[in-house]
Amino acid sequence: MAKWERTLGEELQQLKREGRYRPLTVWASGSSTRMELDGRSVLQMSSNNYLGLTDHPELIQAAIEATRQYGVxxxxxxxxxxxxxxxxxLELELARFKGTEAALVFQSGFTTNQGVLASILGPDDVVISDELNHASIIDGIRLTKAHRKIYAHKDMGQLETALKESAAYGKRIVVTDGVFSMDGDIAPLPAIVELAERYDAFVYVDDAHASGVLGKNGKGTTDHFGLxxxxxxxxxxxxxxxxxxGGYVACDQILKDYLIHKARPFLFSTSQTPAVAASCLAAIRVLEQSGELIGKLWDNAAYFRSQVQALGFDTGASETPIVPVIVGNPAETMRxxxxxxxxxxxxxxxxxxTxxxxxxxxxxxxxxxxxxEELDxxxxxxxxxxxxxxxD
Structure with missing residues (x-):
């Protein structure tokens, strides 16, 4: 065994000792509330399939028709x-849905953050980021030569201090998740926008867990707060x-045009399959009529959270369909x-x-x-x- 393999093996053994090692879980059925695992039906409570659209008949039909027309x-x-x-x-419909001038689609939300941040930030700029932002934002910032400032989670005092200290930079961009994926809380976007306007900074919101969840028909955090x-x-x-x-950025036309020429994940990755693009397009049309579905999502979330809290569990700062049960110790958590x-x-x-x-x-x-019944x-x-x- 080569030295580098021994090193990797030792690190894996350390993960096992700490109770943090996990092999991939292989499911025998598609994403739903109940899924087949090792020959039995399991109640699925970890899927991001918030509205259950993965097997929606309109999305499936759109994928079939696009494959027949364009190929795989x-x-x-x-x-x-x-x-x-x-x-x-798809991009025209996304822009209309989001209420922006334009939209550009990437292969994933992760590559969207990498592509946008690495393209628009230079050595004379500064990015100001919430400490609990998603890994894709962190990695996107690392790809830039911009200066970096981190403010404590949702701490508007620290954000204002960072903005004051950044007056000498070129572009100043405040970056935040809309909904934070680990805690399920919502960014104080109105306060962030007010501070950014006061200090002439741009606002960048990652709505990965807010798209389809917050705002009218799932239009996101900006719509949720009327911004x-x-x-x-x-x-x-x-x-x-x-x-x-896939992922997308909703923005003005000049930024879209700029990203087409500068964003490396966009420039050097094959585009979405026709079936994927058509399914996403069908999903937008479903979302536009999804008021009842989103209402059910939020009713379920409120009910489940209240029942979990009634048992005395700590659900942290959750205020969305993401409901963490805080355990503490890594090994005990995995147990x-x-x-x-x-x-x-x-x-x-x-x-x-994480x-x-x-x-x-x-x-x-x-x-x-x-x-x-499933939630109970x-x-x-x-x-x-x-x-x-x-x-134990």
Whole structure:
């Protein structure tokens, strides 16, 4: 065995000793509230399929028709022969849906953040980021030569201090998640926008967990707070509530044109398959009539959170369908997740380095498709597993 292989093996053994090692879980059925795992039906409480659109008949039909018309692949990057009519139509519909001048689609939400941030920030600029922003934002910032300032989570005093200290820089960009994926809380976007306007900075919002969840028909955090025209860059995903895969930036036309020429993930990746683009387009049309569906999502989330809290569990700052149950110790957190699976409930344990060492949590994600009976079953399983864990 080569030295580098031994080093990797030692690190893996350390993960196992700490209870943080996890092999991939292989499911035998598609994304839904109940999924097949190792020959049994398991209640799924970790999926980002918020509205249950992954098997929506209109999305499936759109994928079939696009495959028949265009084939299974696009054959190229967007800047050569990979921009098909279905791609252009998707971007036009996304921009209209988001209320912006333009939109540009990437292969994932992760590459969207990488592509946009690395393109627009230079050595004379500064980016000011919430400490709990998503890894894709962190990695996107690392790809730039811009100066960096981090403010404590949702701390507007620290944000204002950072803005005051950044007067000498060129572009100043404040970056925040719309909904924070580990805690399920919402960014104080009105306060962020007011500070940015006061100090002449741009506002950049990543709505990965807000697209399809917050705002009218799931238009996102900007719509939720009525801030149209005051948020300069809106990033979203097509992989969660939208039910398919991909990412997008909703912005003005000049930024779109600039990114087409500068964003490396866009320039050097083959475009979405026709089926994916058509499914995303169908999803937008479903979202435009999704008031009842989104209402069910939020009713389910409020009900589940209240029942979990009634049992005395700590759900942190959750105010969305993301409901973490804070456990603390990494090994104990993963043990709790394993016990839940034994009870037929899949809820992913999340530990360091994704969250702080003492903030391990089992993260539940509630969807519009969950029934009250399923949510009640998950709550009962939580109570049983807590009792079992205390006896270990």
């Amino acid at each position: 692949g696009s054959g190229s990057v967007r800047t050569i022969t990979g921009t098909l009519a279905i791609h252009e139509q 149209h025209g005051r948020v300069h860059i809106q990033v979203g995903t097509l992989s969660k509530a939208v039910g398919v895969v 709790f997740s394993d016990l839940l699976l034994q009870e037929g409930v899949f809820a992913q344990g999340i530990v360091y380095p 969250v702080a060492m003492d903030k391990g949590r089992v993260r539940f994600i509630v969807t519009a498709r969950h029934t009250r 079953y998950a709550v009962q399983a939580l109570g049983k597993c807590r009792a079992a864990l205390s006896q």
